[in-house]
Amino acid sequence: MHRVWNFNAGPSPMPLPVLEEIRDEFTDYRGTGMGIIEMSHRSGEFQALLAETKALLAELLGLTEGQEIVFIQGGGSMQFVMEAYNFLRTRAAYADTGVWAHKARDAAAFFGEAYDANSAKDRNYSYIPDTYDIRPGTDYLHITSNNTIYGTEYWTFPDVNVPVVCDMSSDILSRRVDCNQFAMIWAGIQKNLGAAGTALAIIKKEFLETARTDVPAFLQYRTFVEKDSAYNTPAVFCIYTLNKMLHWIKNMGGADAMEIRNKKKANLLYAVIDGSGGFYRGHAEPAHRSRMNVTFNLASPELEKDFIARAKENGFAGVGGHRLVGGCRVSLYNAVTPEAAEAMADFMKEYMRTRG
Numbered sequence: 001m002h003r004v005w006n007f008n009a010g011p012s013p014m015p016l017p018v019l020e021e022i023r024d025e026f027t028d029y030r031g032t033g034m035g036i037i038e039m040s041h042r043s044g045e046f047q048a049l050l051a052e053t054k055a056l057l058a059e060l061l062g063l064t065e066g067q068e069i070v071f072i073q074g075g076g077s078m079q080f081v082m083e084a085y086n087f088l089r090t091r092a093a094y095a096d097t098g099v100w101a102h103k104a105r106d107a108a109a110f111f112g113e114a115y116d117a118n119s120a121k122d123r124n125y126s127y128i129p130d131t132y133d134i135r136p137g138t139d140y141l142h143i144t145s146n147n148t149i150y151g152t153e154y155w156t157f158p159d160v161n162v163p164v165v166c167d168m169s170s171d172i173l174s175r176r177v178d179c180n181q182f183a184m185i186w187a188g189i190q191k192n193l194g195a196a197g198t199a200l201a202i203i204k205k206e207f208l209e210t211a212r213t214d215v216p217a218f219l220q221y222r223t224f225v226e227k228d229s230a231y232n233t234p235a236v237f238c239i240y241t242l243n244k245m246l247h248w249i250k251n252m253g254g255a256d257a258m259e260i261r262n263k264k265k266a267n268l269l270y271a272v273i274d275g276s277g278g279f280y281r282g283h284a285e286p287a288h289r290s291r292m293n294v295t296f297n298l299a300s301p302e303l304e305k306d307f308i309a310r311a312k313e314n315g316f317a318g319v320g321g322h323r324l325v326g327g328c329r330v331s332l333y334n335a336v337t338p339e340a341a342e343a344m345a346d347f348m349k350e351y352m353r354t355r356g
């Protein structure tokens with residue numbers, strides 16, 4: 001079997017044993033004589049899978065306040081719209097940490113005042129600001145816990161007196177986080193937790209009660225809670241892959257084990273960057289570095305192009321930076337193995353030896 005070292009930023013690799021398990025039961029799910037994508041979402045089998053997936057999420061994320069868990073199609077981008085449509089009554093604050101924060105804020109502007117509570121623009125989004133300017137009457141503060149494009153991550157979360165909504169799309173379950181501090185968390189599952197096509201949202205009941213009711217039923221979180229994510233046909237295959245990933249994470253030792261694994265991988269690459277005497281230039285300031293997306297530049301766009309091409313030739317996929325910012329990016333989500341990170345670190349050292 002041919003498998004490359006895969007560092008794509010999302011969709012991104014899945015663990016091989018998980019893919020194999022999915023393959024093995026694709027045509028016959030647990031003796032039903034049909035695959036999971038062929039059966040009714042109202043069937044006992046799918047209902048059991050859904051319930052188990054929610055229970056696993058609650059367990060692995062350490063939810064203690066009986067938060068509601070729902071699955072909604074439309075990915076992260078739909079969540080930008082839904083969070084504002086449901087919860088923005090007057091104004092909402094956005095932590096300006098990069099492209100995804102802008103998209104969230106711009107979607108919210110259709111529903112009321114959406115303003116930047118701070119901004120990391122002054123240093124090209126290389127850090128996470130730690131002060132928040134919250135205006136009176138603010139309904140919530142939106143943050144992006146990991147900035148997939150710039151490669152920065154929150155290591156301390158805001159202490160503010162408004163509900164905090166966290167876009168955890170690119171670091172959910174990659175480390176231990178106190179999830180009970182957020183009024184709502186949502187995440188596209190396609191980076192750390194499964195196949196693209198659904199987002200998950202975790203909402204505190206008291207926050208849900210503040211949601212508007214003059215919103216089309218399909219765009220109300222309340223509808224998804226009341227109908228247990230099956231108001232319409234849910235993304236059954238995505239939820240199934242999520243279930244498999246959650247079992248895999250649990251078997252690996254849960255959020256703490258993911259954190260150790262992810263820290264180890266990121267450290268390997270940052271050590272190469274820091275030891276390269278400026279050949280590799282890390283984008284994020286060290287105190288704000290992401291363990292999920294290691295972003296860096298070389299001396300010129302030409303050299304970067306060559307680096308990415310040589311990486312590809314050597315079996316490393318997905319190391320080009322985001323189309324909006326260029327440079328290089330190595331994404332190290334849960335499924336990326338420590339061996340893959342080691343191979344990448346060795347390749348970077350070797351490339352520097354020959355071109356430096």
Ligand SMILES: Cc1ncc(COP(=O)(O)O)c(C=O)c1O
Binds near residue numbers: 075188
């Ligand atoms: C942090 C973050 N939020 C939101 C999104 C948007 O997600 P989607 O492509 O599922 O709409 C992304 C996509 O990469 C992301 O990285």
